[in-house]
Amino acid sequence: MSNLSKYIVIAVLLGGVAILFSKVVGGGGTGDALTVKVPALSATAVEGEKLFNENCAACHGKNAAGTTQGPSFIDPIYRPNHHGDEAFGRAARDGVRAHHWRFGNMPPRPEVSEQQIAKIVRYIRELQQANGIN
Secondary structure, eight states: OOHHHHHHHHHHHHHHHHHHHHHHHTOOOOOOOOOOOOOOOOHHHHHHHHHHHHHTHHHHOGGGOOOSSSOOSSSGGGOTTTSOHHHHHHHHHHOBOOOSSSSOOBOOOTTSOHHHHHHHHHHHHHHHHHTTOO
16 A cells, blocks of 8 residues: 555544544534424423523524524434433533534523423424424
8 A cells, every 4th residue: 555545544533533533522413403393292292392482592593403503403412311301401401511513501491390391392202203202
């Protein structure tokens, strides 16, 4: 293998490592809003949609599609087996330090009750399911 070939292989490998590292450490989450498929919602999710729009959409976007202020919840990182329903509750109650994205920390939302959080989570989960995130 020539020296030039070795440098090309090294450059490609380093590029791949850099891309992987940026995804793991939080290089994603540009805030680009997604097009979200909205299913027919259950009654609980309809209530959750209203609450989401009142309390969450300013940062997380219409239909949880994301904004420049907060990530979309229609992302595999928020699938139920990685961020369970309780994780959403803790984030709303206690706030959360930024750990996947570069949007900054989420402040606590003490004005949102446990019952309201449950409805918001139902709405998010139904959107996720309709968009292939299970």
